[in-house]
Amino acid sequence: MARTAGTVILYYGVNETVAALGAINIVLYSWIYTSLKRKTILNTWVGALVGAIPPLMGWASSSSLTDPGAWCLAALLFAWQFPHFNALSHNIAQQYKNAGYVMTAAEYPKLNARVALRYSILMFPICFGLCYFNVTDWGFMLDSSIANFWMTLMAFRFWKQQHINHKPNYRPSEVQITAANIQAKKLFWVSVWQLPAVLILAMLHKRGQWEKIFGYFLHHDKESAKKVLIETI
Template structure:
């Protein structure tokens, strides 16, 4: 109860700070213009005040109700998301990699609530959440790349569509060894390594189709978002890259929705194949018996 409550409150604090800092730019994007600060339902200071109360209560719940390690992770994630990640979004494409770390921390919090972070399984689980965010976000951001560009957010979706698709494919492939690692280190049984590969293969196929469409797309800007060609003309419907348009947007949507299905599918499989999950029915494995 304290873990769930504390994680929710710290997550709310990080999001509130982000919305308070970026309300002007959020108003330039369809997906964020309905946020309460943008609509002037509350002021940025209201958002910061909410974050202060929510974050304090959240970290306290984690510290006193769980343990200091989980509280430290929760507090650090507030700073990482609302501080470093939010700042980098308008400065460098590295913001996506930092944001992926933010998404990988909650599994570590859950693990640290009941076991030691020295267990390799904790890091493979966090790695799974880290890697998943790239096919998920890179596909999402590509579909609305012009909005990110106009709002001043530096994303690979518009600065370098080829890199954007390549990274999505690279981390989709990384799902295979990460899932195998969960089996190797005893978090799951070995059947998980097999059936998770089917789900991972499906996601990787979607990422491959996405990459195939954009592998020859020209780079538009540097890592900091500065245009390589100041006279570069963006079309109204795309970032102006080769291969962009309806077909590639279709591949992006397929990859995005594939990622939405993929993550719960893999996690449900991991729970089904958790080591010792079915001992009550089939008895312990021979290795465990001895």
């Protein structure tokens, strides 16, 4: 009932595109993602789609989804969820397994770390895409790279430790297992700070924003100068 009401409100209160995206997300999360958690590691990719749709809904509320910038924002949220969740799930992998959930961290630890690193690296071209498609200015490319490098470095260290621990016929020591757990925690907390940092930087670097602000003040300064000159004459 609540799901239907929410979709109807979005349809009449915003537009049909936002309502359709909301309905798709309900189906993805409630039915597909939830059922897949006990069947396959692909549930994480479906869950990442659920997290990527809200930016599209926000964009569709005022602009067309034919704009590539909308998909860059969705890709940003999609990619970020892998280093974030894969690091989180590493230290509770056994709990997931005991509960009957099929998670990459429990089934394929090396893949879990590799995917976290892969999507951390993907954050770089996604942020460059926001510049290219005129969502942000080109200064965002530099600023966002600092935050992305921070997370990628932590993801690389996590991957490296997992790669060592899970070599064929190799039994990691307690120290090495603890080291991997620590790297996972570091990556998780860096991801918590990285996403807000990138989004705030994107707002600060919004295309044309500073030109409008400075243009406003310059315009008013000219008007003030004209007024003073007229009064003097």
